[in-house]
Amino acid sequence: MASRRINRITRFNVTALALGFAFLYLPIVILVIYSFNDSRLVTVWGGWSLRWYREFFNDRAMLDAAWMSLRVAAVSATIATILGTLAAVALTRGERFGGRMLFSGMLYAxxxxxxxxxxxxxxxxxxxxxxxxxxxxxxxAHTTLTMCFVTVVVQSRLGQIDRSLEEAAMDLGCNPAQAFLSVTLPLIIPSIAAGWMLAFTLSLDDVVIASFTTGPGSATLPIRIYSEVRLGVKPEINAICTMVIALIAIVITAASFASRLSRVQGESAAPL
Incomplete structure (x- = not known):
């Protein structure tokens, strides 16, 4: 009876859930809808149109900033994934090395x-x-920011893997490096992919750190959008933000599937 009472859907629960989702996602929905507005005024609806998407693809400065953001995000995510994975292996497989506490503290700072x-x-x-x-x-700068997130994701996955799998591989003639590459690495590939996509997303929408470390001619898309918005919101900004939201949604969905695959593999590789 108690469990039924806890799981029962009440009007209060539905209202609270609806208000929560409205608070989080209603501004995004409005932005997406108005990105298809034909009017030059962002607050006046003028009918459905792809006009501002075409404006974006004709805006050379915005395209350069978008290309800059994509390159930075891809390269920094790749470097952060490599370094973060190595750090996760060191923290998981080298529990007793000297300076571990200092290393982990600096890594997670x-x-x-x-x-x-x-x-x-x-x-x-x-x-x-x-x-x-x-x-x-x-x-x-973005590698420094995102590496710790990759480490957290990969380290949590490594902690779920049974060490006896590697020991069995070494008993069959593999050295520690071969055992890791042939047994452990395939099991953590989904978490590594999830870490890469998380790092890519964090880099793609960063403004603060990029504003300190960028220079003339190398502005990223978020910085370009911020500089444009300070002078007034243009309908083109709605279109740009909608495309960024769509890209991030795709990356997050893929990362979720990768994490779920990693969890399923972990459960199948767990000792009985």
Missing amino acids: PLVMPEVISGLSLLLLFVALDAGRGFWTVTI
């Missing part, structure tokens, strides 16, 4: 560090090194 502080610190580093700000400075 970006999770709790305000982005303003991280961006300013990276800016001071690049200035001290006399490095010209551009594609690579933004990429390094």
Whole structure:
């Protein structure tokens, strides 16, 4: 009886859920709808049209910024995935190495560090090194930001894998590296893919850190959108944001499927 009472759908629960979803997603829905508005005024509906999508593809500055964002996100996500996976392996397989606590603390610092502080610190580093700000400075900054997220995802998956699988492979003649590559790596591939997609998404929509580390001619799409919005919201911005939302939704969906696949593989590889 108690479980039935807990699981019962009440009018209050439905109302609270509806208000919560409206608070989170109603502004996004309005933005998407008005991206198809034919009117030049963003608050006046003028009929359905793809006019502002065509405007975006004819806007050379916006296209360059979008291409810059995609390149930075892809490269930084790839580097962050490699480094984050290696860090997760070190933390999971090397529980007793010296300095583990310091290493993990420094690795997870970006999770709790305000982005303003991280961006300013990276800016001071690049200035001290006399490095010209551009594609690579933004990429390094985003790698620093996203690597810890990849480590968390991969480390949680590694912690679920039975170590006896690797031990059995080594008993059959594999060295530790071969056992990891042939047994463990295939099991964590979905979590690595999920970490890459998470890093890609975080890099794609970052504004704060990119604003500190970018330079002339290397503005990312979020920075370009922010600079345009400060002068007034144009209908073209709605179209751009709608495409970014669609891209991020696709990436998040793919990451969710990868995480689910990783969890299923973990359950099948778990000891009975």
